[in-house]
Amino acid sequence: MKKHFRLAALLVALVMLAGLVSGCGGGGEEKKAADANEIVIGGNLELSGPVATFGTAMKNGAEMYFEEVNAAGGVLGKKIKFNVMDNKSDATEAANVATRLITQDKVVAVMGAATSGNTMGFMQVATDNKVPIITPSGTALEVTVDPNTKKVRDYVFRTCFIDPFQGIVMANFATNDLKAKTAVLYVDNQSPYAKGLAQFFKDSFIKQGGKIVGEEAFMPEDQDFKATLTKIKGLNPDVIYVPAYYEPVGKIVKQGREIGITVPFLGGDGWDSPKLPEIAGGAALNNTYFSNHYSSQKDDPEIKGFVEKYQAKFGQVPDTFAALGYDTAVLLVDAIKRSEDASPEKIKEALANAKDVQAITGKLSFDENHNPIKGAVILEMKDGKQVYKTYVQP
Amino acid sequence: MEVFFQQLINGISLGSIYALIALGYTMVYGIVQLINFAHGDIYMVGAYLGFFATAILGWSFIPALLLAMIVCAILGVVIEKLAYKPLRNSPRIAALITAIGVSLFLEYGMMLLVKPDVRTFPQVLSEVQYKLFGNLVITNRQIIILVITVVLMLLLQYIVHKTRMGKAMRAVSYDKQAAQLMGINVNNTISFTFAIGSSLAAAAGVLVGIYYNAINPLMGIMPGLKAFVAAVLGGIGIIPGAMAGGFLLGIVEAMVSGYGKSLYRDPAAFIILIIILIVLPAGLFGKNVREKV
Numbered sequence: 241m242k243k244h245f246r247l248a249a250l251l252v253a254l255v256m257l258a259g260l261v262s263g264c265g266g267g268g269e270e271k272k273a274a275d276a277n278e279i280v281i282g283g284n285l286e287l288s289g290p291v292a293t294f295g296t297a298m299k300n301g302a303e304m305y306f307e308e309v310n311a312a313g314g315v316l317g318k319k320i321k322f323n324v325m326d327n328k329s330d331a332t333e334a335a336n337v338a339t340r341l342i343t344q345d346k347v348v349a350v351m352g353a354a355t356s357g358n359t360m361g362f363m364q365v366a367t368d369n370k371v372p373i374i375t376p377s378g379t380a381l382e383v384t385v386d387p388n389t390k391k392v393r394d395y396v397f398r399t400c401f402i403d404p405f406q407g408i409v410m411a412n413f414a415t416n417d418l419k420a421k422t423a424v425l426y427v428d429n430q431s432p433y434a435k436g437l438a439q440f441f442k443d444s445f446i447k448q449g450g451k452i453v454g455e456e457a458f459m460p461e462d463q464d465f466k467a468t469l470t471k472i473k474g475l476n477p478d479v480i481y482v483p484a485y486y487e488p489v490g491k492i493v494k495q496g497r498e499i500g501i502t503v504p505f506l507g508g509d510g511w512d513s514p515k516l517p518e519i520a521g522g523a524a525l526n527n528t529y530f531s532n533h534y535s536s537q538k539d540d541p542e543i544k545g546f547v548e549k550y551q552a553k554f555g556q557v558p559d560t561f562a563a564l565g566y567d568t569a570v571l572l573v574d575a576i577k578r579s580e581d582a583s584p585e586k587i588k589e590a591l592a593n594a595k596d597v598q599a600i601t602g603k604l605s606f607d608e609n610h611n612p613i614k615g616a617v618i619l620e621m622k623d624g625k626q627v628y629k630t631y632v633q634p
Numbered sequence: 635m636e637v638f639f640q641q642l643i644n645g646i647s648l649g650s651i652y653a654l655i656a657l658g659y660t661m662v663y664g665i666v667q668l669i670n671f672a673h674g675d676i677y678m679v680g681a682y683l684g685f686f687a688t689a690i691l692g693w694s695f696i697p698a699l700l701l702a703m704i705v706c707a708i709l710g711v712v713i714e715k716l717a718y719k720p721l722r723n724s725p726r727i728a729a730l731i732t733a734i735g736v737s738l739f740l741e742y743g744m745m746l747l748v749k750p751d752v753r754t755f756p757q758v759l760s761e762v763q764y765k766l767f768g769n770l771v772i773t774n775r776q777i778i779i780l781v782i783t784v785v786l787m788l789l790l791q792y793i794v795h796k797t798r799m800g801k802a803m804r805a806v807s808y809d810k811q812a813a814q815l816m817g818i819n820v821n822n823t824i825s826f827t828f829a830i831g832s833s834l835a836a837a838a839g840v841l842v843g844i845y846y847n848a849i850n851p852l853m854g855i856m857p858g859l860k861a862f863v864a865a866v867l868g869g870i871g872i873i874p875g876a877m878a879g880g881f882l883l884g885i886v887e888a889m890v891s892g893y894g895k896s897l898y899r900d901p902a903a904f905i906i907l908i909i910i911l912i913v914l915p916a917g918l919f920g921k922n923v924r925e926k927v
Contacts, residue, residue: 288750290850328750429897456896461856463846466644467891467899474637487752491846498763499640500771518754519848521761 278321279314279582281306281572282341284352284362284373289329290460290487293513294354298376298565299324300554302351305569315576322569327353331361338362342369348576348584349374351568354561355485355510356380356403356433359396367395372588374571376564377509377533379403380436384610397591397610399568399601401634403433406508406531407440409616409632410481413529415448417630418504420478422453426468426492428484429457437483437508453477460488469496479503485510490519497524504528512560512619512626522624533560534601535617535628546600560601567599636769641892642885647776647845649884650783654838655861656868656876657790658831664807664871665827667726668718671733673835674858675740676713680706680836681849682748688758695758695844699782702840703833710832711825719821737858744851752850755843779841786837787877790830794873799826807871856900863907869917878918 283302286295306320314320323345327334334353341347342365350366350373353359359378366373374397375383381403384396414420423445428434442452454475456468469492472480480496482489482505493505507530517525536547536557546566550558558566572587574597579586597604602614618629655677662670680702687698717736721729762774794800802823805813814820842857843849864883868875883903890902910917 290752292751458896459900461852463842463848463853463857464644464648464887466648467641467888468896470637470640470644470888471892471896487848490754491848494847498761498771498773499644500763500769515752515754519752521757521847 277318279316279318279576280321280323280345280347282338282345282347282350282352283322283324284327284334284337284341284350284358285324286329286354286358287324287326291329291355291485291510291513293486293515293559294377294561295326295329295352297559297561298351298354298568301550301558301562301565301567302569304550304553305566305573309569309573315573316580316582318582320573320576323347327358327362329355329358331358334358334361335365338365338373342366342371347371348582349572349587351376351565351572353378355431356383356436357431359383360432363393363396367393370395370588371584372397372591374399374568374591376400376568377561378433379406379509380432382432392609395588397571397606399564399571399599399604399612400509400533401614401616402611403436403508404440405634406616407437407442407483408444409531409618410437410506410508410529411441411444411448411450412632413531413618413630414445414479414481414506415450418479418529420450420504422451422475422477423479423481424454424456424472424475424477425452426456426458426472426480426482428460428488430460431484433508433510434483434485438481441481441483458484458488458492460485462488463491465492465495466499469499469501472496473499473501477503479506481506483508483510486513486516487519490516493520493528494524502527506530509533509560514556514559517621517624522621525621525624528621529629530619530621531616531632532619533614533616534563535619535626536563537626537628538617538631542598542600563600567601567604570599571597571604636767637892639767639770641888643770643772643776644892645885645888646881647779647884648887649881650779651838651842651845651857651880652861652864652883653877653880654783654786654834654841655857656864656880657787657873658835659862659865660868660870660873660876661803661827661831663865664873665803665824666718666722666729668729668733669862669870670718670831671730671858671862672713672736672740673831674854674856674861675737675744676706676710676832676854677835677839677842677857678744678849678851678854679709679740680839681843681853682744682753682839682851683836684840684843685753685755685849689753689756698758699837699840702836706836706839707829707833710828713832714825714828719824737854741851741854748851750851752848755847755849759844775845779845782837782841786834790834790873793830799823803827860903863903866907866917867910869920872917872919875917875919882918 285299306322310319325337327337354377356378359375372395377400379400385392425438427438505528509532511530575587575590576582578590595605604612615633617631619626620629658673683702683705684698687693687701717732764772802818806820806823864879865876868879887899891899
């Protein structure tokens with residue numbers, strides 16, 4: 241029987257090796273370091289893998305703004321070059337990408353990554369090299385604040401609101417609008433983002449007199465959720481909170497409806513993807529709600545203009561991540577303008593002092609923890625379409 | 635009680651997938667004593683072929699299933715000829731390492747070909763829910779999975795026990811050299827075994843695509859390992875054992891997530907593997923039955 245164990249060990253070793261090898265690949269062509277007429281901004285984004293739609297939308301949004309800026313003559317007399325690399329939705333790969341962008345391509349700042357976990361995968365590299373990074377949608381609290389020392393991370397910023405806010409918003413919505421008294425949490429066990437949201441939802445929901453009747457977890461690569469969902473159905477909650485990314489969420493909602501769960505599923509901005517209705521099916525998503533950074537349907541001239549431009553260029557309605565990518569580009573260009581010499585150090589300081597920068601998801605200023613002060617929207621899914629429900633101020 | 639039966643239904647649908655994949659493991663092991671770790675990836679290729687047929691060619695369910703089964707049967711034979719046959723007389727560890735290599739090749743080759751993104755199947759079978767005894771829900775997809783699994787298993791039993799090729803398979807698995815002396819073409823028999831095992835895995839892949847509606851290039855890893863556990867559980871090399879092992883594993887997983895904690899499910903499967911290896915190394919069905927295929 242020893243053979244089987246040896247086998248298993250061998251298999252594990254090989255699989256890990258494969259991970260490493262595939263991690264080192266990527267980007268065949270050599271890119272020259274910046275010439276004097278260019279300011280190079282790095283993009284460390286999820287262009288493939290389980291959250292590929294996030295990174296792709298961000299890349300589109302940011303590229304659109306950089307093109308506008310270049311067409312208008314650039315910043316500080318130089319053109320902006322946006323150098324985007326794919327981190328394959330993987331934290332280790334994100335670190336590789338960041339190392340390359342910073343040490344080889346000499347970028348002055350890095351945009352990315354889309355998820356908290358991947359951002360945390362490379363922020364040490366950025367901090368060590370003193371290059372500021374700004375994540376468009378990494379919402380976990382500890383992205384900008386070190387949980388051990390409670391100190392803000394000098395070189396890390398974000399364009400989105402934070403998990404506590406998002407969790408609390410959904411708990412309020414569940415209690416006040418849906419009149420929910422009981423809830424079940426069903427959480428992605430490998431994502432700091434999901435765990436953070438669940439924690440703050442739970443605290444806030446309990447504080448308002450609600451009761452958490454069950455807490456379950458899943459692995460993001462799971463296919464079958466029916467057994468656990470059957471158990472959840474038996475607990476008879478008023479709402480089910482599933483903070484996770486769109487791929488497992490799609491399967492969970494689909495399978496939940498299949499076994500006859502009719503109560504609302506709630507979630508966070510990780511739900512926002514055109515893939516979600518594809519996986520779950522439009523009808524299954526009825527009676528589900530999630531918190532988000534913006535709605536393309538909100539009646540606001542800034543948003544309308546942005547949606548029109550984006551649609552003309554990419555042929556689709558921009559999702560939240562496109563808007564956050566655009567906003568991140570706005571923040572970066574604004575900071576470069578005020579930095580005067582476009583050095584990473586000065587850009588970092590300029591970012592920290594950003595005040596009322598007009599962007600799509602609101603007028604952005606950073607608080608002392610490098611978090612922008614802004615509100616959230618709640619969206620309802622109706623036949624596979626997002627419908628704007630309400631806007632919540634912090 | 636109702637929850638118990640609901641979990642039983644969940645477990646059986648999951649288990650039939652494991653059983654279909656486990657059959658391929660067990661047959662290949664029975665005939666060439668090779669644990670074909672690339673088998674889970676053939677299942678993934680099958681799922682992609684099903685996706686190709688339904689989403690791109692616009693075929694309906696049964697033609698897509700047949701296409702995937704036929705192409706994967708050919709793929710299985712090609713893999714056997716290119717990767718395993720040259721090593722048939724080498725130490726077994728060489729063949730095993732090759733199997734792992736083939737597995738990685740299929741995973742990352744597929745990733746190169748179709749991108750690592752998730753793909754979603756079109757709605758080839760519209761969803762119908764049936765209510766049994768009040769609250770028990772069973773969907774038409776679950777029924778279809780079970781029916782197709784059972785039909786394929788019966789077909790396999792027929793092939794193995796009633797046809798000349800089946801007889802040859804049993805003879806080769808019993809004693810390769812003696813079979814050869816009796817005029818059996820061993821190479822053809824082995825190819826045939828790979829073809830059948832691979833087509834069953836492909837069927838499982840298409841069923842999973844239809845059932846869960848999302849596929850990706852690394853989807854074969856976990857079910858492949860689970861099917862391996864199922865094959866060992868039933869007694870590797872024994873066909874009824876693989877079926878029983880697959881169903882049993884699916885049901886155990888459903889019960890563990892239903893009554894225990896959802897995260898204990900995967901550990902439970904591998905604890906079963908360890909316990910079986912220690913207590914009943916020959917598997918549940920492996921006592922006196924020496925007939926293998």
